[in-house]
Amino acid sequence: xxxxxxxxxxxxxxxxxxxxxxxxxxxxxxxxxxxxxxxxxxxxxxxxxxxxxxxxxxxxxxxxxxxxxxxxxxxxxxxxxxxxxxxxxxxxxxxxxxxxxxxxxxxxxxxxxxxxxxxxxxxxxxxxxxxxxxxxxxxxxxxxxxxxxxxxxxxxxxxxxxxxxxxxxxxxxxxxxxxxxxxxxxxxxxxxxxxxxxxxxxxxxxxxxxxxxxxxxxxxxxxxxxxxxxxxxxxxxxxxxxxxxxxxxxxxxx
Amino acid sequence: xxxxxxxxxxxxxxxxxxxxxxxxxxxxxxxxxxxxxxxxxxxxxxxxxxxxxxxxxxxxxxxxxxxxxxxxxxxxxxxxxxxxxxxxxxxxxxxxxxxxxxxxxxxxxxxxxxxxxxxxxxxxxxxxxxxxxxxxxxxxxxxxxxxxxxxxxxxxxxxxxxxxxxxxxxxxxxxxxxxxxxxxxxxxxxxxxxxxxxxxxxxxxxxxxxxxxxxxxxxxxxxxxxxxxxxxxxxxxxxxxxxxxxxxxxxxxxx
Amino acid sequence: xxxxxxxxxxxxxxxxxxxxxxxxxxxxxxxxxxxxxxxxxxxxxxxxxxxxxxxxxxxxxxxxxxxxxxxxxxxxxxxxxxxxxxxxxxxxxxxxxxxxxxxxxxxxxxxxxxxxxxxxxxxxxxxxxxxxxxxxxxxxxxxxxxxxxxxxxxxxxxxxxxxxxxxxxxxxxxxxxxxxxxxxxxxxxxxxxxxxxxxxxxxxxxxxxxxxxxxxxxxxxxxxxxxxxxxxxxxxxxxxxxxxxxxxxxxxxxxxxxxxxxxxxxxxxxxxxxxxxxxxxxxxxxxxxxxxxxxxxxxxxxxxxxxxxxxxxxxxxxxxxxxxxxxxxxx
Numbered sequence: 058x059x060x061x062x063x064x065x066x067x068x069x070x071x072x073x074x075x076x077x078x079x080x081x082x083x084x085x086x087x088x089x090x091x092x093x094x095x096x097x098x099x100x101x102x103x104x105x106x107x108x109x110x111x112x113x114x115x116x117x118x119x120x121x122x123x124x125x126x127x128x129x130x131x132x133x134x135x136x137x138x139x140x141x142x143x144x145x146x147x148x149x150x151x152x153x154x155x156x157x158x159x160x161x162x163x164x165x166x167x168x169x170x171x172x173x174x175x176x177x178x179x180x181x182x183x184x185x186x187x188x189x190x191x192x193x194x195x196x197x198x199x200x201x202x203x204x205x206x207x208x209x210x211x212x213x214x215x216x217x218x219x220x221x222x223x224x225x226x227x228x229x230x231x232x233x234x235x236x237x238x239x240x241x242x243x244x245x246x247x248x249x250x251x252x253x254x255x256x257x258x259x260x261x262x263x264x265x266x267x268x269x270x271x272x273x274x275x276x277x278x279x280x281x282x283x284x285x286x287x288x289x290x291x292x293x294x295x296x297x298x299x300x301x302x303x304x305x306x307x308x309x310x311x
Numbered sequence: 312x313x314x315x316x317x318x319x320x321x322x323x324x325x326x327x328x329x330x331x332x333x334x335x336x337x338x339x340x341x342x343x344x345x346x347x348x349x350x351x352x353x354x355x356x357x358x359x360x361x362x363x364x365x366x367x368x369x370x371x372x373x374x375x376x377x378x379x380x381x382x383x384x385x386x387x388x389x390x391x392x393x394x395x396x397x398x399x400x401x402x403x404x405x406x407x408x409x410x411x412x413x414x415x416x417x418x419x420x421x422x423x424x425x426x427x428x429x430x431x432x433x434x435x436x437x438x439x440x441x442x443x444x445x446x447x448x449x450x451x452x453x454x455x456x457x458x459x460x461x462x463x464x465x466x467x468x469x470x471x472x473x474x475x476x477x478x479x480x481x482x483x484x485x486x487x488x489x490x491x492x493x494x495x496x497x498x499x500x501x502x503x504x505x506x507x508x509x510x511x512x513x514x515x516x517x518x519x520x521x522x523x524x525x526x527x528x529x530x531x532x533x534x535x536x537x538x539x540x541x542x543x544x545x546x547x548x549x550x551x552x553x554x555x556x557x558x559x560x561x562x563x564x565x566x
Numbered sequence: 567x568x569x570x571x572x573x574x575x576x577x578x579x580x581x582x583x584x585x586x587x588x589x590x591x592x593x594x595x596x597x598x599x600x601x602x603x604x605x606x607x608x609x610x611x612x613x614x615x616x617x618x619x620x621x622x623x624x625x626x627x628x629x630x631x632x633x634x635x636x637x638x639x640x641x642x643x644x645x646x647x648x649x650x651x652x653x654x655x656x657x658x659x660x661x662x663x664x665x666x667x668x669x670x671x672x673x674x675x676x677x678x679x680x681x682x683x684x685x686x687x688x689x690x691x692x693x694x695x696x697x698x699x700x701x702x703x704x705x706x707x708x709x710x711x712x713x714x715x716x717x718x719x720x721x722x723x724x725x726x727x728x729x730x731x732x733x734x735x736x737x738x739x740x741x742x743x744x745x746x747x748x749x750x751x752x753x754x755x756x757x758x759x760x761x762x763x764x765x766x767x768x769x770x771x772x773x774x775x776x777x778x779x780x781x782x783x784x785x786x787x788x789x790x791x792x793x794x795x796x797x798x799x800x801x802x803x804x805x806x807x808x809x810x811x812x813x814x815x816x817x818x819x820x821x822x823x824x825x826x827x828x829x830x831x832x833x834x835x836x837x838x839x840x841x842x843x844x845x846x847x848x849x850x851x852x853x854x855x856x857x858x859x860x861x862x863x864x865x866x867x868x869x870x871x872x873x874x875x876x877x878x879x880x881x882x883x884x885x886x887x888x889x890x891x892x893x894x895x896x897x
Contacts (some may be wrong), residue, residue, distance in 0.1 A: 060672050063669050063675070064670055067666050067669040067670065070666075071655065071658065071666060074657060074658060075657055078657045078698075079346060079484075079657065085483060085485070085486050088486060089486055089489075092490055092493075094487055094490065095491060095493070096490065096492070096494075097493070098505070099493060099494070099504065099505045099508040100493055100498045100499045100504060100505075100508065101352060101355070101499055102352075102503075102504075102505035103355065103358055103497070103499070103503040103504075103505075104352055104355045104358070105354065105355075106358060107354055107358070112317060139410055140653060144653055145649060146654070147377070147669075148619055148649060148651075148653060149649075149653050149714075150670070151618075151619055152618070152619070152642055152647050152672060153642065153647075153670035154639045154640075154642035154643040155639075155670065155672075156639075188572060222729050226331075227337040228336060229335075230815065232335070232339060232340070232343070235340070235343060238352075239343070239344075239347040239473025240346075240347060241353060242351075242897075243347065244347065244348070244351030244352050245351045245352060246353070249351075249354050250350055251349070251350045251351075251353050253350060254347075254350030254351060257350075262604075284782040291840030298890060305474075305890060309618070309621050311780045
């Protein structure tokens, strides 16, 4: 067990290495959610005049940025794995006498940590601009949900990377998290959505994760929203982790 | 010259369609954005100050087109940069064609692609219930403005590629695309934008391009927005094309 | 117990591609086994199966006493692998990569740093260990790759074309290292397309072609099987009458595929003593010989004998190649 933890730590260190040593490569991913938040809240600010928002549009949409950051981090992890596969580095990982699930955990855990970078940037800018702080409990909950969703997005990215074995599959990884995060109550409360989007958001577990992150910003943290969000986040992670583990185990069998 | 431009344009188009991973950002992302914006914010048409429209989808189509055309410009730049990195660009320079044909061929392909992009959004708009108020002439005007604007954005991409010489630098301007889009009236009426975005939008050519494409869709053709749209698109195309030719000459001089 | 043992090992891919068609190999402990074959023969596929990166579709293989299909983890614990492309992370330093590799292979934390230092010193990278790998030359990358393969003191070492693309000095350094490992009792499975390398280093050689082993034995034994030296002939004139030359030479030995740069080649029945009669016979027939070369049997001759064609890379590795310049720093 201790050896497995060491391997996970070593792989996380390597992944974070890349951000520290090539910061220019990481900056777009770190800044993008903040840019989106600023842009959307500037463009659609007037929408919050409609009944149902219970907050200004910027406050309403900040949680979307957190989840977008989680999605970007997950997709970036998938792209990095695809690059490692193309360059042969992944073979080296596969040669380690460690269970495939441990290797996967190391790869995916780095996405969780990485997701905290855009989230921190976004939160800082949001608070400076006057967005209501969700408090310590709300922030801790948000951090946990963001990290869990980032891990789920990374599992999706890993599955795609193992299937296609090329960085050219990057758009497929990005679209997955894009759809998951935006086809929710991202831009408006449920009652203001059009019919089809209401149906889709009801069926989309990420809606519950979003509402779990949002609750502290627009009001107070409640147990109902919280456990719904946690269940949804862990469910999404478990679902995509299954595919990712299967992909890791089947590598070399095809 | 014409033959060279045509041949290079045909090649660029063929290569684009052979690489679906380059097509995806042009069409898929803006389409998904369109769906989410319309599905999430369709009630905003009832806000005081919102222009009279058949539906929010009618309003948003121009935003999706503008976004798609901008991303098409970046893709053009990436494709050019890959040609430079891969050495194919040098092969073209060494061939007995007018050097400017290298840029014009790429721009001709971009213009053709821009028409297809605009037609795509007009088609899916119609399928999902949008209404082109100005009918066929209006649709043709939208395609015209889109083609000119797309050419301009493509020229910006080509210019960046000639200066940067590598694809990852050109790719790095993707976030800037969204920044420029957000500080315009592409997504929402200018009068309803928050400050200071509403002030910046006044000076942003994307505002006039998007409004120019929007006008024939949401109302009958009005001279002012359409002409402003055409003028803004033409200005961007002219300036950017000139700069890209200058960048080409500079690069060839340095080689 | 053999260090590597395969029984009718097979691998097929989708689309009916049979890359390896049932091979039987037995490599003893402490042996250096050279594995030769042209591109596409099934070398890399065989190696990837033996190192558990690819699952066999038929037959079985045991490495270091464990089955590659049912006990892959146990196999990975006992093998070291340096694949054809030295897959290294350019953003990491040599020391960081060594320590990561040590961690992945379960080396105790207290032992990770000392072992990494020791191995980097052994392969001559002590001074460069804090530099990022992106700044290393090709030779340095291969040496680091080898050091990483040795970090957990494997029983069996797989080297897939370890010296391809290296300058002569780097090649010799790597050869010395392989000899040293053999002296230490490590079994080495070496794939190469350089015959001289196999000749110099291998205790035994296996030749694979189109997915099957076509010859196996010590280099000396294989060459002795071929037995006869051959004569490479180049004729004067723009269009010499090669048909007539073939008829004349038929009485002196068997024709064989001509080596690059010459017109005809025959395996002499009675050895070097036949040279003078050959020249006289050609002269009598009015065929002017521009040059001739007597060539002793090589492993390429073995290959030609078994498959009817030359092994690609049968030409000597480039002796006059410039040492590789360090690649540009990648950011």
